[in-house]
Amino acid sequence: MSCRIVLFSDIHEEAVFSPGAWKDKRILGWLNSHVMRRKRYDRSRTDRAVRRILEEKPDLVIFPGDAVSTGAPAEFETAWRRLRPLAESGIPMIFTPGNHDVYTRDRACRAAMEDFYRKMNGGRVYGPEPYLVELKGLRIAVVHCAKPVSWVMSSGRMTPDTAAFLRRAADAPSSSPLICTGHFPILIDHPLRESRRRIFGAGEAAAMIRSGKIALSLCGHMHEGYEKLDERGYGEICVGSLTRYGSLAFLTYRDESKIFELKRETID
Template sequence: MSTKFVLFSDIHEHAVFSCRALLDKRFFGLMNSTFCRHGDYRMERIDAAVRTILDPLRPDLVIFTGDAVSTSDPREFEAALKRLRPLVDSGIPILFSPGNHDRYVRDRACREAFERFRAELTKHCPMALPGVYETPELRFVVTDCARPFTPVLSCGEMTPETADFLKREAAKDDPRPLVCVGHFPLLGNDDWKSFRHRLIGGGRATALLNAGKIALSVAGHIHAPFQRLDARGRGELVVGSLTKKDILREITFDNGVFTVRDLNSAGEAVPPLS
């Protein structure tokens, strides 16, 4: 028996204008999306990736490590959900860890739109976050570390309660390896270059990963894909942006080993990352 899951991340549905966006951080996100990102993030890659996931990949599970949108305007969530609709309707369970752009501002309409989006996307495996999803061979802990921050920071924050939750799951007497699903990478939070993007409070989870109590961490946030995996595929895999980098990651767990295969949205193999 083996378990196959497909990951994608950071699709960043384009920002849309609203007058209310002039009053808060959305103004910065709108400028960034319109003038810096628009041409680089190709939404048609979502449609292609959805078709590829449904046929021929047909995984047991799909993992989306967050940043569905740019400024969390309700219309962005509606557009993202429309593109992902065939995947939702397929019945394949989707695990989703929110990104900082999904919780961009405190505006009530944006927060409610996010909750509607998340509920619909994950309707085949609903859970409160942090939460656990189990297969016969693996256990997945899905975390939620996204918070609205100031315009200059793109950080996440892991609460002590989430770190405790991970610790309890990691301490369980269960032979199935633990996979941590989050938007923010657990490794590399201590270097000055990551200051604006770091996971605040993530130290205890990083220690669990370094000790092997978490077998694999999968994350988004950084748009260039990379991985730090050992010979058995244990460590951390940063998925990369589907719409910018045109990448899907397929992981097969078999006989205690995670094997990664990298594909573009059309399902063509791309050279393995170092």
């Protein structure tokens, strides 16, 4: 038996100025989207990636967040318009919000994120708790570590409850490897240098990845994709931004050998 997973991330639909945006960090996100990112991100890559994924018909699609720029309802509407054919294709899909999807505490933005989350996850209601999916010889722990943070931060936090959930899943007797997926990379090489945008509270999860108790972490957030893998394909894969770099990743797990194979493709 094999399991084929397609991953894409950080599509960052262009910022739309929403009511009250001038009062909080949405103004910063709007400027960032319209000044810094305008020419560098090609949002039509999402449409081409959707067609490519539908052609591939994988067993699962994973989208670890940053669908939008400032969390405005109109941004989520655009993201949904592009991703709808995929979400309604019958291919199981896991979407976890990124820091840009939960950018501020604005109520309308929060409601739009929850509506998008539900549609992307086959009707699942958003909650901060982690959950486990079992699919074709794999166990996939889905973690939610993004929450609104201050103007200068784009960090996340893994709660002690989520860490305990991962520990229980890793210790449970099972022949199926455990994958963890969420927005933020868990393996961090330079905690001080990366303190503005890293995940906090994930030390134990990182140790579980390094020891192989968690076979693989699948994440986004860093726009230039990379992987830190051993010869079995165990470790961490940061997908990279689809609209900035055209990053699309294809992961195959083979149950007989318990090995993961990663193939990357660039969407022009």
